[in-house]
Amino acid sequence: MTATHTEYGDRDIAMDGEILRTVVGSGVHGIAIPGTDDHDEMGVYIEPPERVIGMHGPADHFVYRTQPEGARSGHGDTDLVMYSLRKYLRLATKGNPTALLPLFSPAVSVITETALGTELREMKQLFLSQHAVHRFRGYLESQRDRLLRLKPGHIPNRPELVERYGYDVKYASHALRLAYQGLEIARDGRLTLPMPDAEREHVLRVKRGEVAERDEVVADIDRIAKDIDTLLAEGRTPLPVHADTAAISVWSVDAHRRHWGWTA
Known part of the structure; x- marks a missing residue:
């Protein structure tokens, strides 16, 4: 039977232990284009004690996609990834750009938030660092390289965009967004979501294909990266x-104990 969706990981553990879930895709950045973007969510859950200190091994992620494995998500699709609190904290403290989003998402983008989820979000400033900025720089360089097809095997993921606009405007918009956000974190020690108006509109212009020359976008990305x-x-x-x-x-140790009811 042909799969109609993608799902792996332990759904019950993820849902039963969920403490936080937010939107993390284009919508949270304020750069979604109606009728084109899929819907991305990220959640955090606490594993049961037997998966943390017992012999059963970790249950550190759960993934659900409305598209089958290998199929590209499109408008109307949902991609959900959930991490155990331990794995999530490792990703976020290393400055993973997507993992940081649930900490800074506006209230309108929060889907689930327990008391522990609120505490986690209130610690958001503890996660920002120069190391995180370097991670943003690394991710933007990866998107930039894909945009320019600098490495063997960099085949356009969206040939229809290249055919229509002359370059992959989605790669370009991702790189530009990461550049602006890396700069804000480095300069101001914060991450504003949705993006500030001027930066958001610039990214949207690129994403909509309103910047005709790829090299103009690359020059803007490089200029911002140099500022960082x-x-x-x-x-x-x-x-x-x-x-x-x-x-x-x-906090993580205390959060696990309280979630399990080990408060003595």
Whole structure:
């Protein structure tokens, strides 16, 4: 029988232990284009004790997609990824750009939030660091390389966009968004969601194919990336070098104990 969707991981553990879920796709950035974008969500859950300190092994992620494995998501599709709290904290403290989004999502983009989820979101500043900025830089370079097809095997994922606009405007918009957000984190020590109006409109213009020349977009990306590098090199950033993993770890241990009812 042909699969109608994609699902792997332990659904029951993820749903029973869920403490936080938010929108993480284009909608949370404010750059969704009606009729074109899919719907992305990220959730966080606490595993039962036998999966953390017992012999059963971790249950550290759950994935559900409305499209079958290998099929590209499109308008009307939902992609959900959920991580155990332990795995999520590892991703977020390392500055993974997508993993940081649930911490900074506006209330309208929050789908599920328990008391522990609220506590997690209130610690968001502990996760921002110079290391996170470097991760944003790395991700934007990856998107930029794919846009320019600089490496063997970089075949356009969206040939229809290349045919229509002359370049993959989605890769371009992703790289530009990451550049703006990396700059905001490095300069101001915060991540604004949705994106500030001027930056958001620039990204939308690229995504809608309203910037005719690919090289113009690349020049903007490179200019912003250089600004990021200058801030970090000159120490003109309010950020610590690394996330406050000590404080986050203390909270994580306490959160697991409280979720399991081990409060004595």
